[in-house]
Amino acid sequence: MLDEREGEVPRAQRDRAFNRQPVSKRIAVVVAGPLFNFLFALVAFWAVYLVGVDGLRPVIGRVLDGSIAEQAGLKAGDELVAIDGMRVQSWDQRRIYLFERALARKAVTIEARDGTGATRAHRLDLSTIPVAQINSSLVERGIGLVGYFPPYLPIVGALQDGPAKRAGMQVGDRLLRIEGEPIGSWESLARRINDHPGEPLRFTLERDGQRLDLTVTPDPVEHNGRKIGRIFIYPKFAEIPPEMRVKVRLGPLEAAGEGLRHVWTSSRVILEMLYEMLRLEASTSNISGPITIAQYAGYSARIGVDQFMLFLVAISISLGVLNLLPIPVLDGGHLLYYVLEGVKGSPLSERTMVVGQQLGIALLMALMVLAFYNDIVRLLG
Known part of the structure; x- marks a missing residue:
């Protein structure tokens, strides 16, 4: 883009330089990017619900x-x-x-x-x-x-390194008894393990049609100020019955209306949440960085194309809203400068814009650090 503030512009092309364009044209240029984010979100939402979610x-x-x-x-x-x-x-x-x-x-x-x-x-x-x-x-x-x-089945669906794995428990084992008592549900099993940190527990399980007895000693783990037992096994989920599944399909006009409502409501939620954070009412842990975004992208892609597209819709709306915030170096910051120029009748001073950009960069860097910190806390948690 030709701009005399970025470098020398040939005399013959100076009338085309961005900084010489009317304020209305410059506003249109900086607004175009965020508007495309919202347009993409609307079209993607419409298409996904037209096909079915x-x-x-x-x-x-x-x-x-x-x-x-x-x-x-x-x-x-x-x-x-x-x-x-x-x-x-x-x-x-x-x-x-x-x-x-x-x-x-x-x-x-x-x-x-x-x-x-x-x-x-x-x-x-x-x-x-x-x-x-x-x-x-x-x-x-x-x-x-x-x-x-x-429902959780009393079957080991996954296990990490820990007491159960060391004792010989394997994925696919059906848990029958603990200390001689039948295991009624996964929840009751978890409570029994939690209540016996560091104490040996005798499990009876079934593997390949054979019954086995294993002794597992739960590791003591701090949780909400008290010690609980953990053996680091995770349940297998039962299949979702067909009658509980739905595919939501909308007609072209209904999908367009729902898309507009979704984009508008999502944008309001983001702005209201940011406002509550500034008031220190909402937790800043709601801010996510690239690590969490990448995790959600992978998770939604594994579920299906429809969920991945809805994830992209959410990201696109977030980018559109954040880009319109009146922070120098973002499109919203440039928009603020041009609106002030239109009201004032002349551009802001070079010093004012430089100071604004420095403050904007500092604020964005602080947000990036916070986002990475939240990502790392989630990973460790």
Whole structure:
């Protein structure tokens, strides 16, 4: 791009230099990048839902005790039908809308169908949720709704280096008994292990049709101020039954409308979350860096093309919003300069712009350090 501030421009081309263009043209140029981010997100969202997005039926698997969902009368087994009049077809479909309502300290009305087929409206006051709980676990921990999840089988699905592996336990082993008592569920097994740090436990398991007895001594691990036992095994999940799977498809016009709503709501959520962070109400741990983004990219790609495309939609919206922030060196910073120039009638002084750029670079560097720190904490955690 020709710009006399970047270097010498031939006399014959000076009238084409960027810095000599009207303010309106310069504004159009710097806004074009973020607008393309939003346009890509809209088109990608539209295309994905036109083809269909795989998901789980919006059936409540569990309602947390004392939660606002329980207070509103929602129960395990209820199926969500609509939120504030908007149809719900899969568990994750309206998650971003609930984010926005929670940040706005508003109430929502959830229509749910119970086991008898009756549909009832439940009003949930989201203003009671602490801002610190408005994060990726909002629906579960903040509202108290846990979606359907296939049960854990008492079968070793994975194991790390630790007591179980050292004792000879293997992936695929079916756990039958612990200390002679039948293992009713994975949860009861985990509680038994947690309660016996450093104490030998006798396991009876089945492998290739043969029964084996192993003695495993859980490692003592600090957790929430107390020692618990860990043997570092992880369960195998049962298959999700076909009746719990859905493919959400929308028509061209409905997909376009949903796409516009999603881009707008997501943008508002990002801005409101940044505002709450500046007020020190929301945790800065919500900021993610390249490591976490790469992990989510790989995770979504393994699930399917539709989820990977929705991941790209989220990234594109985030880039569009962040690029429009009035921080010098970003497009939003240049936009601020040009708006001030239009109001003032002349460009800002070179010194003012240089100082602004230095402050902008310092702020971006601080954000990058924070993002990398959060990534490393997540990896270690």
